[in-house]
Structure formats: C-alpha cells, structure tokens
Amino acid sequence: MNASDIGGPAGVLNGPDTSWRPSRYEVFIWSVLAFILSLAALARAGMPGFGNDGYRYLSVAENIRHGNGIKTSVVYFDSERAHGTIPAPLTTYPLGLTALVATTGVGAQVAAVGFSLVSFALLPLTFWLAMPAGIRP
Numbered sequence: 001m002n003a004s005d006i007g008g009p010a011g012v013l014n015g016p017d018t019s020w021r022p023s024r025y026e027v028f029i030w031s032v033l034a035f036i037l038s039l040a041a042l043a044r045a046g047m048p049g050f051g052n053d054g055y056r057y058l059s060v061a062e063n064i065r066h067g068n069g070i071k072t073s074v075v076y077f078d079s080e081r082a083h084g085t086i087p088a089p090l091t092t093y094p095l096g097l098t099a100l101v102a103t104t105g106v107g108a109q110v111a112a113v114g115f116s117l118v119s120f121a122l123l124p125l126t127f128w129l130a131m132p133a134g135i136r137p
Contacts, residue, residue, distance in 0.1 A: 027128045035121035048113045052076065057098050058112060063087050064102035070095060 022030075042048060050058070052074075059073045071087035072080065080088040097115065104111040 022128060027124050030124035031121050034124060035117065038117045038120045042113070042117070048109065048116075050109075050112075053093070054112070056093060057101070058108045059087070060090050060093070060095070060098040061101040061108045061112070064098065065108070070098075 056072055056074045056076070060070060063069065063071045063073065068087055070090050072090050072093075073087045075081050075086055075088045077092050079091040083089055097112070100115060101108050101111040104114075106114075
C-alpha cells in the first residue's frame with residue numbers, strides 16, 4: 001500500500017473516489033418510510049400527544065379562525081397576563097404554524113397533526129438537499 005491508495009480530503013492525497021450522495025430514489029424511499037413510521041406511532045398512541053406549547057398553538061389558530069385575531073386563550077406568561085383579558089394577545093410564540101393551521105379547512109388538531117406528519121416525512125429530503133455532494137456520512 002502506498003500513499004496514493006489512501007483516500008483523504010480533497011487535494012491532500014490522491015486515491016479512490018470517496019464521494020457519496022444518496023439517489024433521489026433512496027431519498028423518496030426514506031421519506032415514505034418516515035411517513036409510515038410516524039403514522040404507525042400515531043396509530044399506536046391512539047391520539048396525538050400535545051403539550052403546553054401545542055395547546056397554545058391550537059388556541060391561537062382557533063382564535064384566528066374565529067376572527068379574534070392573534071390571541072391565545074391559554075394565558076401562561078406574565079407578558080400575556082399583563083393585558084388583563086382572555087384571550088390575550090400572543091407575545092411569546094412565532095406565528096408561522098398557527099397561521100398555516102388556521103387557514104386549513106379542517107379542524108385545528110387534524111391540521112396540526114397533518115403538518116407534523118408531513119414535516120417528519122420530509123426530513124430525509126431536507127437532509128439530502130442540505131448535504132453537499134462528496135461528503136460521506
């Protein structure tokens with residue numbers, strides 16, 4: 001074995017091609033498997049598990065949908081409590097997911113779970129797009 005047989009960082013040593021990147025077909029398969037896995041986890045649990053943050057997002061989505069504006073009925077932080085009203089203006093959470101959930105024609109919980117399932121299923125695609133060609137895992 002000589003130095004030219006050892007693969008290394010580009011430009012350091014000449015050797016066999018060590019670049020690797022999954023094909024589009026592999027990424028599609030991993031995305032489908034991620035979606036099936038998330039559906040199986042949801043089916044096993046019987047219902048989605050929401051925490052404090054989830055209920056706040058759903059509350060804001062419902063308030064937007066009912067024309068109350070960007071407000072939450074789950075008042076938790078002092079900055080919201082200081083307004084002295086329920087629903088209180090949302091002051092601590094980003095609006096992106098809640099706005100998407102509010103614009104769907106289905107229930108807020110169904111929309112939120114759907115966005116979560118699709119987001120998890122798209123993770124392999126996101127990683128693939130972020131992976132520069134030629135980097136081996």
